[in-house]
Amino acid sequence: MSATIKDSSTRSQTSRADIFANIRRGLKSDSSDTQRQQTVANRLSAKADNLIPARSQLPPAEQVELFKTMATEAAAELIELESLAEVPQACADWLTQHHVDQLNCASDTELSTLDWQPLDEQQIGRNERVAQVGDIASLTCSFTGIAETGTLMLHSSAQSPTTLNFLPDNHLVVLHRSAIVGCYEEAWKKLRQTFGETLPRTVNMITGPSRSADIEQTLQMGAHGPKTLIILFIKD
Template identity: 30%
Template sequence: MSTREDILARVRANLGVNADDVARLRAARAALAAGSSGPRPHLQGDLAARFRAKSEAMASTVDAVATLSELPGAVARYLVSVGLPLRATCWPVLAGLDWVAAGVMIEARAANGDDLTGITGCFCAIAETGTLMLASGPDTAATTSLLPETHIAVVPVSRIVPAMEEGFALLRAEQGDDLPRAVNFVSGPSRTGDIEQTIVLGAHGPYRVHLILVEDRPSPDSGP
């Protein structure tokens, strides 16, 4: 046994780690590195259509625009339809759009408890379950999707993937070892059924989630 192995063996012994524990850890690391997956459902048809149907089934509302330049107008129409002020906080990547022409007052910053509406992009979207995958970062604050009562998310159709496995594979492919501190999955408005098994929206976060699908292809970063 080498000096290094001897030292590590003593450390393991003092920590109560035996050879079986080490073998299981190595096996787990090898399985993760292999990237194998178990049986999965086969998704048929258009991913965007499935994502929309699954999202609406979980009480999200969904709109669609052809290009990102149409986003401010779509946001303005939605805010008016639900009786909200034409004001929101957004991820910085969206701040350069023509919000003034749409009559929407935008602040490119992380949301706080006083903000009624937060607008985000998404890292990708999961067609199988109608779920948003959001990766946190300096310009993709998690609070913007969690604190306001209304969350509006921009979903490029090109970033809709079949399932969560493809979402994590895309994250590893694009960010490598520089993974985000947090990855949040959003499947419709926050809800609970703890009280008399009655579903209540907005229990732990937004009680409105509005998704705007964008047909054109964005830059391949984490948003929008």
């Protein structure tokens, strides 16, 4: 039996080699392999835009409104704030309303330098650490918002580990109005401009809370991540 399996494997490898050889012959041109490889390299390095939907090719103000509409349709909760300084009070109000007494925060300077007295007044604990199983709520900053689909782009860092985005049941995310772009291509361009060729290890695209209808077509929230997504929208 082992000899039969070996013969079958050998024939399969030979057939595969024949197929690839035929493809190479069919693609044969006057250009050398080096030239073709350079053509591919140039195309990749150019990072040209793909086909962009018309709905994302809007003036900035309309992009903001589109983002808000699409995010809300995706079941995200939107809380509009005038400034970043209002974030602690907004968090305290939301957590108190939903009977949550702990908030696990990213340690970004943007967040850690805020006045968190509103949480103390409501006796809500605040931690800055990696998220753990059993955490109820987390707070992070987003890198950008994508109007096309109401999607948040977040990236990992030493100050904001990816676990904060997925383990807690409730995810609160700070998004600045000025960070919104029209389409995915613009979001990736912005990321490359910020980090160059050394991109963050993890980039997450989040559109609304986690959900699934895989089982008997019944919608279940929080299937693979937070049950609730709260966007703290800063109107800067």
